[in-house]
Structures are given as structure tokens and as C-alpha cells.
Amino acid sequence: MVAGRVKAAMGFHHSSPRAPNSPAPHAEEHTRTPARVPPPPSPAASKASAFARSLGAYFPRSASAQVQPARAPPEVAGLLRAIEQLQERESRLRVQLLEQKILKETVAIVPFLEAELAAKSSELERYRESAVRLESENLRLCAELDAAVLEATCRKQRIVQMEKEMAELRKQQEALADDCCSSSASVSVEHRESSVAAAANTASLAPLQPPPFVSKSSFPASPASSSSSSASSSTSTSPTNSGSSSSCTSPVPRTRVPELSKLPPIPPPPPPRPPLVSSSPPSSLGVCGSAGAPPPPPPPPPSRRTVSRACSPSKSGSCVRRVPEVVEFYHSLMRRESKRDGGSGGDQPNGGGAAATRDMIGEIENRSAHLLAIRSDVERQGDLIRFLIKEVEAAAFAGIEDVVAFVKWLDDELSRLVDERAVLKHFEWPEQKADALREAAFGYRDLKKLEGEAASFRDDARLPCAAALKKMQALFEKLEHGVYDLARVRDSAASRYARFKIPSKWMQDAGIVSQIKFQSVKLARKYLERVSSELEAIKVGPDEEELMLQGVRFAFRVHQFANGFDVDTMRAFQELKEKASMCHFQRQRQNQRLRQQTLVART
Template sequence: MVAGKLKSATPATPARSQKTAEMAARKQAPMPLHPPPLPLPLPSTRTVFSRSFGVYFPRATAQVQPRPPDVAEVLRVVEELREREARLKTEVLELKLANEAAVVLPVLDREIARKDAELDASARRINRLELENGRLSREVEEMRKKLEEERSEQEKKLKEMTSSMAVWEQEEISQSRRFQGLIDASVKSNLIRNLKKSTANTTSSTAANLIVAETSRIRGDNLDRAKPQPPPKLSRPPPKSTFPTAPSSSSPPPPPLSKPASSPPPPPPLPAARSKSTSHRVTRVPEVVELYYSLMRRDSRREPCGASDAPPGSNSRDMIGEIENRSAHLLAIKNDVETKGEFIRMLIEEVNCAAFTSIDDVLPFVKWLDDELSFLVDERAVLKHFDWPEQKADALREAAFGYSDLKKLETEASSFRDDPRQSCRSALKMMQALFEKLEHGIHDLSRLRESALGKYKTHRIPLDWMQESGLVTQMKMASVRLAMKYMKRISAELEAATGGSDEAELVVQGVKFAFRVHQFAGGFDAETMAAFKELREKARTCGVQCLSQQ
């Protein structure tokens, strides 16, 4: 294509076409590295010949025309230049790629090494997981076999227990029958002996009929009561973070036990330290029953034999009722001992493991323990058949009730508000009564501290509330606030009074009360001291001389 263009572009004049070809060749040809050698000077003879030759020819015809360029040579040079340019570009690209490869190769080597390490770790993990999977599958098989063996053993034990329960029920029925026969015999003998002493021969037939009827009723009632009852579920103890507890059932607290148609008689009197705080539950008062029985026995001793004004069968009915109550109560106690043994043992473990760091944690624990023990017919009679930690339980109750009483007293004294609508004397009496309660409470606490210090340490019961820096300080501050209110009320009364002997009495009364509180609490705070100064100024203005003499 270049050759065609050159041929077509060749003009008619050879000089112009030669110049154009030379310029194109110069543009396409590379610059030579070395300058071309200078032409050698021709010999002088040639110059002479040209001069002599020019003599004969005109100047226009004497000029030598340059040789026209060879087109094929030009094309060859152009192709060589293009090939050289392509080679140079290729070398440049190769150099760039080599430089980039020199930068990227270390990164790629590191990445390949990291991937190889990950592959090795994955292979090791796969091997380890395969081994673990095999071990777990073997353990599963062993556990399955073990569970099957345990299931078969439990079935055998269940069968043995059912057979033993059937035998035990038969023995229990026979024992209850024998026990009932003994009760019937004792009832009959006691009634016959009593009837011989207190009634005449004319009423013997009536008493005998009454005995038969009563004994038949006793037998029916006792058989109903002798049926075993399921023990109450042990509810979860109150949440406490300061003492460990034994594992207890996760079931909710048990519902109240349904009372039978004929409830068992009241138990013997409980210890005096037991005082339940169940306001919504009707509880038994054993002291009333004990007083009633003692009065009845005393009256029966005072009455002479054969000279009673009571009806013929009244004494026998009393004897029957007393024996019935005692026998039914004993049966109920026996039933609790037999059916609620596990329940009581769990309570024993809770009490033995109880340890506290704050007295506030003792209160809910004692409340929970009393609620659980309230399901028993007779707490003292039932618990004596077990290894019950009586000393620790009594110490916990003593500490809980003592702290609760003192805390209530301190709260009552601190929250006292003087009502201006109330008369002055009644308000002062109320404040004096509260202060006397505080005095007695602290005095009782000091006596309790002397006797219970070692016991509380042994049973891990907190002692900080019994120290002078604990609840005692709060009670003394409450008494100081009472003194401030007391003196302010007297000052207000003196300001409103018109004069008379009552003012002097009020001032003396206020000073005496302030002195008692001052000695009791060990001083006054700023507000109480200001109230005392105000009372002293009012007394001086009213003409009272008792304070000015001090």
C-alpha cells in the first residue's frame, strides 16, 4: 500500500519527487548513532575537467541530476523500522510484566503458604473430629446399653416395691385394727369404772347403749383417719444469697391441705417461742383447750361420788370425748410421722445448712420454715421422732422475732407525727409511752446479747444488729427525735397559753423528759438542741425560775 502511494505520488519533475521521497525517508528512518562520514575531496583533475567541460555546454545542461530513490529500498527500510518498533514495544511490555511479577510474587507466595497451612489444619481438624465422632458413637452405644439395664433394674425394683407396699398395707391394717381394739377395750373399761362410781344401777342399760354407739362411731372415725395421706410438697425456700440450701423440688408451693369432715382435735400446747405471722390463716390456740381440760378435770374431782346433779350419762360422754380426742390426735401424729418423713428430713437439711450474713435474710427463712411446719398436726410431737435441730431452729426464731419487734418499734417511733388537733396531754403521753417502749426494748436487747452471743455464733446467725452501732443507734436517734417533738409541742403550748400554774408544770415536765432522753441517747443533735434552747427561752419569758437556777 505504501508502494502504491509512492508510485502515484511521483510527479513529472524528478527533482521535486526526489525531495519528497528523501523527506519521507528521513522522517521514517531512525537517526543514526554516528554522523555519516564526510565525503572525500575529489582530485583536482575532476574539477578541472568539469570546468573545461563546462566551457562547451550551457549552465542549465551542465548540472548533474541526483539519482531517483529506489522505492523498494524505501519500503524495505519502512518495514524494518516497523518491525523494530513492534519488538521494542514487546520488550517494554515484557519489562513491565516482569516488574509487576517481581512485586506480586512474594504476596502470592505468602498467600499460597497460608492456604497450605489452613488446608493442613483443616485436615488435622477433620481427623480429630472423626476420632471424636467415633468415640461419641461408642459412648452413645454404651449409654444406651446402660439405660436399658437401669430400666430393667428399675422395673424389677418397682415390682418389688409394689409387692412390699401390699404387704405393708396389710400389716398396717392389722396393726390399726389391733390398736383400735385396745382403744375400744380401754374406753369400755374406763366408762364402766366411771359409771359404777357416778351412776346408779337404773342407768346402766342407758350407759351401755351409749357406750356401744360411741365406740362404733369412734371405730368408724378412726378408720377414716388412719388412711395414709400423701405428704405435702416441700415448697422452695425464700430466695437468699447468703446461705446454701439443699436441693428442693421445683414445684410451686403446695396448696392448703383440704380439711377432712371431722378435723383432728387440737394438739398439746406448742412452745411459747413459736409465733406465726399468718394473718390470713386461722390457727389453733392450744392454751384454750388446755385450760378447758384442766377446769373440767378440776370440777370432776370436786364433785362427790353419787351426789352429782348432772344427767346420768354426762360424765360418760365427757370421758368418751376426751378419749376420742386423744386417740384421734395420736393417730394423726402417727400418720404424720409415717407419711411426711421425707418432707421433715428435707426441712432438717435446710435448717442445718442455713448460714446468714445479714439479719434481714433470717426473717424470710423463719417465715418460710413456720409455714412449712404448719402442715404438721402437732409440731413438737411429730418432730421428736426425728433428729430435729431444735436449738438452731429456736435460735433462728428468737433472733428473727427479736429483730422484727425492735425494728417495728424503731419504725413506729421514727414515723410518729404530732397532730396539732390532738390535745397536748394526750400527745405527750403517747410520746412518753413510745420512749418507754424504746427503753425497755434496748434493755431487753442488752440482756439477750449477754445470753445469746455464743449461741448465735455457733449457729452462724448475724450479730451486727445487736451491737451498739446497729439497731441500738437507730432506736436512740428515734428517741432524740421524740424529745425534739416533745419540746416543740410544749413550746407551742406555752406560746398559746395565757398564764397560770400549768405553764410551770409543762416546763418542768419537758425538762425532765429531755433529761431522760439525753441520758438515754448520750446527747442531742442540732435540731433537738435548738428545740431545747427555744423551750428554755419560753420558760424564761413565762417567768419560770427552775431553768434560770441551773
């Protein structure tokens, strides 16, 4: 009993430190059974419980006797919270893993996207440059068009003004002609004397003219007689000149008609080409002395122009010194096209008043001098032109080379004339046959020149590939256009040539055309060899496919044009084909390697 009291006392004393922990079970019990209301404790029971608590502090119960039902729920809640945290962390990790995968795929695609972007940017830059270039060219063409329109309007205005001035000058000339007619009665005696003197001069010069084909021994006897005739002509013309100068001391237009009337006694102007004139008589004499004529017809016989060689050295030198610039001017006019003959007065200054009148008078004087020179050629070169007419009409050839030689000789002979068309209009010139001969000769010569240019072409390895290929392509286009132009006019030209006895066999496919096609095949071989060497230098690159396609296109064009290839060109084409297949295989392998790298980067 004493022991029980001691335990109670001890439990009472030790119950105070555990007091803070005890309310938790009681609170849990209250939470578990909220509906139960405890009865009010009695005083005796409260004392007993206090004593028991005091003893329980010193004598605790066994573990089996203690019941702790309130600790299980906090552990379950903590586990649930941990599970939720783990699930949330797992979802975050999955999102991070997916982001990492997307980042890896993006990093693998970035080089391709950068390369594509660089290519597009370079292409865009090229397009911009081409647009700027085209815009500048468009502006330049617009400026040229405006300048051309302005020039055309200026020319029209100038033509209208010149027509007005010409009409005024015609009126003035008619008035001057009326005045000259009134004054011509006073100088009729001088005109008759001058005409008599001119007839005497021509009569004295006629016996001195050599026959069409003479020997060299007939020329030394001519200088004395020619000198005497020239002296007589000078003595006979001196009084007429003095008379005309005394009778016509008024303005220059009034004296122009008497001067033109006294033109026959004036010595003729020198020929356009003095070297040809000096060399023509010996050549003509040599050809006349030969037994048989060569395929080109012989040069013409010496005409009246040889009489001028018989004059004295002093007078002939003075004649040559008189007109060197005029000879050059006439020669340049003869070389130009006939369409430009009437446009010499278009560049005259557009002055007004007396200046424009003086310019028009000078132009009329130049025209008059030109017409006088043409008239002189008609009179003095009549024998030559009639001889050329006979040669052209009787010309018949066996080959086109003979036609080329004949046309060259004919042009050399006609180049002596001041104005070929203007002089030949006064004769029955076979213009159609002469034009056909020239057309055939020039056509054959142009094709022969093209064939020679293609045969002598050499590929320069120092040039860049693009420039070399462009040069070869331009040469082939020239060959192609030449052959196509010949084929277009072949039928009509062949019928016309047959009528004039001109050979036309060279125009067929077996003639010069076959040689041109063979040279185009050789050109294709050089083109393919250059493309093959460039492909070897490029290895594998973006320009490889374009270069290969360019070579194949050119080879196809030449093949269609020439109807096939030779052995060397076919070998070059086969080499290009093998290199093309090899490059295609290498490109496929490279694409497969890139795909594999892309798949590895994605995984």
C-alpha cells in the same frame, strides 16, 4: 339729907327683885368662912342697913367698887370638864382611825385570801374525787380477787373430780380391755386378712410415689394406678368390715379395738392447709430445676402427700368434705402455745353420772383422733422433716435479714404439721438451734417494728396537749424497754448465736440500737415543740411551771438514753429554755406589781 332718905326709900323698894340673887354671895361667903359666927345685930344697925339697901337699889355702886370673887371657880371646873371631854373624844377618834386602818388592810388582803381559799377548796375537791375513784377501784379489785379465788377453788374442785372420773374410766377401760382380749381370739382371722390387705395396698402405692426431685411429666401417669389401687383396697377392706361388723355387734366399746386395728387400710386424712399442699409441688419442682439455691433454703421435695392428688376426683372430694371442722380445730391448736394443749378439757361441763362419763369418753376419742393424726404426720411427713433437719443444721448466715427470711420459710413449712412439737419429738430435731434462730429473728423483727413505729409517728395538733404528751411518753418508754431488754440478754445471746453461726452484730450499739436512739431524739424534738406551743397558748398561768418541768424531765431522759441531741432537738430545747426564762421574768414582774399594790393598800 332729904336726898339720902329718898335714896334709902328707893333702895328699899328695889331690893325685893334682886333678893333671889343676893343669897349666892352670902352663901359663898358662908362657905368660905364657916368658922366665923356673926354677932347678933343691934336694932339700930338693922334699921341703917335696911335703909342703905333701899337707897342702893336706886344708886348702885361703881363697877370698881363691886368685888365678885365667887365666879372664878365655876369657870375652871367647866374648863376642866371640857378638857376631859376633848381628851375622851381624841381617844375615841384615835381608836376609830386605827379601826379604819385595820379595815383597809383587811380589805386589801381579802382577794388573796379568797383566791387561796378557792385553790384549797378545788384541791380538796380533787382529793375527794381521787379518794372516791381509788375506793371504787379498790372495791372492783377486791371483787375481782374474790372472783379469781372462787374460780381457782372451782377449778381445783373440778380437777379433783376429773381425776376421780379418770381413775374410774381407767378401771372401766381395763375391764373392757380384759373383755376384748377374751373376744379377740374370735376375730384373729379377720385381723390377719386385714393386715394382708393393708400390706398389699402399701405395696401397690409404693411404686407410685415420685422420687424426691422429679419432673412434671411423671404426674399424669399416676391417676390410673392410684384408682386401681384404691379400688383394690376398697374391695379388700369390704369383707373385713362386714366380718368385723358381724362379729362385733355388741356395745361400742367392744368394737373400738378392732376398728383401731383396721386403721392402715383407711386413707390418710387431708392436710391442714389444702392450698399450701396444692402449691407446694410446683414450687418445689421449680426450685429444683434452678441452677443455684437462693439464700433461704428451697422447699422440701414432694412427699407421700402428693399421692393423694392422684386419686379420682369423686373420692378426693369426699375426703375433703369429711374433715373441714377438724382441720380448723387442729390448725387453731397448732397456733396456740404448748402450755394450752392440755387444758382443752377444763371447760367441760361438770355433770354427774352418765353425762360425765359420755363427756370423758368423747374427750378420749378426740385425743385418740389427735394422736392418730400425729402418727400419720410422723409417717407421711418424715422426708420433709429430715430435709428440714439437714437445712437447719447446715444453716449459716451473713446477716440478720437472712435469718428472718429463713425462719419465715421454716415456720411456713412446719405449719403443715398437725402438732409441731408432738411430731418433731419423734425425730432428732435440732431444737436448740431452731429456738436460737427464732429468738434472733423475732427479737430483730420486734426492734425493727419499734423503730418503724417511732419513725412514722406524727404529732396530731387536734389532740389535747396532755393526751399528745402522754402518747409520746408511752412510745418512748416502749423504745427504752426494747433497748434495755436487748442489753440485758446481749452477752448470753451473743455467745449462743456464735455457737450456732447466727450473726449478732445487729445487737451491738452500732446496729439497730443506734437507729432506735436516733428516733427517740426525734421524738424528743416533737415533744419539746409541743410544750413550747402550749406555753405560748398559756401565756402566764398556774399550769405553766408544771408543763415546763415536764418538758425538761422528758428531754433529760431522752438525752441520757441517746447520749445527746442532734441540731434540731438542741434548737427546740434552746427555744424552750428562752421561753422558760421569759415566763420567769414575767412572773417576777407580776409578783413585784402585786407587792407594790399590797404596800399601797396598806399605806
